[in-house]
Amino acid sequence: MNKFQALGLNDAILQAVADMGFTEPSDVQEQAIPVLLKDDTDIVALAQTGTGKTAAFGFPLIQKIDANSKTTQGLILSPTRELCLQITKEIQAYSKHVRGINAVAVYGGANISEQARQIKRGAQIIVATPGRMMDMMRRKMVDITEISYCILDEADEMLNMGFYEDITTILADTPETKNTWLFSATMPKEVARIAKKFMKSPVEITVGTKNTGAENVSHEFYMVNARDRYQALKRLADANPEIFSVVFCRTKRDTQKVAEQLIEDGYNAAAIHGDLSQNQRDLVMKSFRNRQIQMLVATDVAARGIDVDDITHVINYQLPDEIETYTHRSGRTGRAGKTGISIVIVSKSEARKIRQVEKIINKKFIQKEIPTGMEICEVQLMHLANDIKNTKINHEIDPYLFSINEVLEGLSREEIVKKVFSVEFTRFFNYYKKTKDLNTEVNAQIKEESGDSTRYFINVGAKDNFDWMTLKDFLKDLTGLGDGIYRVDCKDSFSFFNTDTEHKDTVIALFEDFKLQGRDIHVEVTKDTRGSGGGGGGKKRKGGGRKSGGFGGNSDKRSSSKKGEGRNRSERRGSNTSGGKAPFSGKRRRRDRD
Template sequence: MNPFIELGIRHDIVNAIAELGFENPTPIQQQAIPALLSGSNDFVGLAQTGTGKTAAFGLPLLELLDFEENHPQALILCPTRELCLQIANDLKNYAKNMPNVHVVAVYGGASISDQLRQIKRGVQIVVATPGRMLDIINRKAINFSEVQFVVLDEADEMLNMGFQEDIDNILSTTPEDKKTWLFSATMPSEVRRIAKKYMTDPFELTMGEKNTGNVNIEHEYYIVRARDKYAAFKRIVDFNPEIFGIVFCRTKIETQEIAEALIKDGYNADSLHGDLSQQQRDKVMKRYRERSLQLLIATDVAARGIDVNDVTHVINYSLPDEIENYTHRSGRTARAGKTGVSIAIINSKELGKIRQIERVIGKKFIKAEIPTGFDVCEKQLFAIVHKVHNVTVNEQQIEQYLPRIYDEFKELSKEEVIKRFASIEFNSFLEYYKNAPDLNAPADDRFARERDGERSGDKYPRSGGRSEYARLFINLGSVDDLNRGDLLNYICNTAKISGRIVGKIDVKGVYSFFEVPHEDSEKVMKGFGGAEFNGRPVRVEVAGEGTSERREGGNRDFKRRDGGSYGSGRREGGYGGGNREGGYNRDRRDGGNSGGGFRDFSGKRREDRSSGGRRRF
């Protein structure tokens, strides 16, 4: 007997999910489905992404709802468009053998009139993002008075994205006696509060320890100097020829720039971020699902809800601001019981963040070494060999060309043919990685700097006793509802600069500080000429000049506790700042002179490409 039938799922649904490849229930499905089928309790389920949560709540919903009635009976709220579409499509697939099941996906970025028409025709299950759902409610275009079940999926992320008020307003339109099912990958205090607010004595199910990571994921970190980060990233990718991965960045700007750099270097990559239209986003995701792309460069919000099979690697190009987000990132791989690798590329002062993440996920990171040029060439050579060995031969189609092929190779021995086929791609890697430098940075750089008399918090090297970065004051802060990521985006968009050149961002109450290279400070300050934020003028100046180093409410100088001045522009490391030293080098693929920040992406490609070029995946 099929294990899902034993859980209480009827035959027509089991037959549908069997065609989708469901053979045995995952642990969350095994325990959640019987509990939810009773329909008598609120429910809190804590489980990692990729463990089958959609089926865990979707299958019981299909059992409990009355599909003879064409009014909304279940509302599923989730944080992103991608996840909304995924859940709706999954439910339709589960119910394909059932009559009169109507599911509508309600999300921003798509035609609201189409969604309203679907609702008007009759629907039992509404899957929605909070913003668009509230818009439809405000139009009085839907009636939730007979909703029996509300599902809050990825509840932690919805709260992180600021949907608390929207959720409150939406749920206020639903009956008091409904059942609420909450699913989350982590259980911060905010999620705990929402459970208390909307639930009565819920049944709680925790798969593994709270907030821990998927046991099928290996976690690795590489320590590199900031100027070598992009080169090291590419070398890691080259060392994994069969990689099919997602690369996470902190900002939309960084996401776009890295994707553009990779494309110019010949990699099959594209970006996914919040500035894309729904049509652009769908196009990128279609290419990624079809594996036309091997690297998807994404922000945390954009990648939320992506459910793509067989992702081999998650690469944290920048560590997330919130430690909990690391769990969501790494959960994009090792889905449905498979294995995967989560990689963090860090500088030596971010080791403390790695230790924090280890405590949260309950698993140790492995310190890995950036492979040498020889290692990469060897790995690529045998990838070519395996590809040739395992290729499927279309005997019928190739038959007509074999005489000419044999004639072309008649003067070559078998050994010569093998060597030449292997060399087609191998030669370009040999040429490229010839004299490739060691990109590994020592883990104790910080202690070496302390030994040499520099502060342990310094991010950037001194040059003649002077910081390479200028510290700027801006009269915006947390009272303006800005975090470090928001402020970084605002600075870059207003001053028309790359996010890669911005150093540490220190957000205070009514003001903040940020760092840029000295040579860019005038450009940045001029870029803010006449700028306004929510109707008030924005002021940017060098910290230490005029009143910029004083608290805005008084005259006390803003000094470091150790007696030093903030005016030196030293970077203290940490999640918020990211790695802002140096960056891309458009003329060299590895190492070399890459310490000067982002180069002009319209610049020439590496000259030695003419001798074979950079291979595409």
């Protein structure tokens, strides 16, 4: 016997199940469907996002609806336009073999009169956002006084968004005889209050543990300085060439800003938030589902309608204000039995929030370090090798092989391989070869606060033809500390650097009477890293000094605070100035701007 058939579903719905390729019910479907079909009861079902909740209430609702009556019998409330449309489409798919069933989506941003006309023509099921439903009720465009079923989907998120009063007002206008089915990922106090006030002895179904994360999602966090957050995001993307992700920000402004930065830096990204029109949001989501977008930057509200399979990573660019919301975010990946990764980028001051999230999801986070530039280069090089290996040969080039072989005559196989890879790898290597280790930066800050690291001021800078790397090399060689020199920050006429505190006396003594090309070089302990200190400068040098590139070395003064990490736009994208393709970016193409 078919496992869905064993749940008690009728032939029409079973046919739709077969059409959609469903083979086995999910846990929440297996538990909820028999209860809802057998009894006229209220139910509270707690299950994570992506576990098949829509089918869990959609199948029983369709089977219980009287298709011969045009009266509205079922009302489904959902938090966002996207989710409202998604549920409506799924209800329509589930009921395709049931003649006469009509489901209408009611949401803001669309013509309210047209939505009212669709309901008037006969809509047994209305799927609505609370705000638009309230508006239609005030205008007396809809009658829900005779409904038999009211479903609250993503109840916790609706309440997080401030819809408590709207929901209670809507429920108060429905008959007491109706059944209320409440589906939620978490069970905060407000959801429990709704259940207590409007539901009668509800059956409670819990898939997993309350408020926990999905079992097949691993949780990682990366600690960086707050100013390095965007650079960390880019490195995580570059370290995962096949990334297909949702990046969460707290505000619409940050969402738009991060998306624009990613696009400008050559990534295949887009933003989705409440300030976009419905048409814009639809276009973005279509591109994301078609994988034309690899990094979708979203607010929590807008993301409620993202129902896309195979998302590899959820990246919390910023943790949500409400820690419980993290469960919803992480539920975007690891769907349909597949594995996923939820990443949090945190500053040191936010680290305590990780412990709070762990308590809520009942899972431990793994702390990882941001990949270094050379680690990313290795990943991208091997990714390119696999791409070449797996590329299907285009035999249209066969007529040109003789000419190609003539051009390459005299080159060994090894030389050809090196040259082919260098075409792409050189651009990527040039970008990352001078980038800082972001982990060293934050670890040094932690050491400073504990007294284990000391920050120094030195009166040389960019005017002396130093950049951070040549200054670091100069200090490493001079002090003999090697990688014991870190957090080098090169300003215009002065700079800063760190060593472990145990080397403080040695460093200060070394520069007590130190001259470079006849000029006194001063070093002193400081806590000022904002560039307000004085000192240094002198006349601008013209080369000379050390052959290895210290004083008078690299005079490349990049003003790249917007781009970050000191590479300009053409370097990031190579010679391709029109397409915006990042080195080794694979499918990471800039989306069309229509």
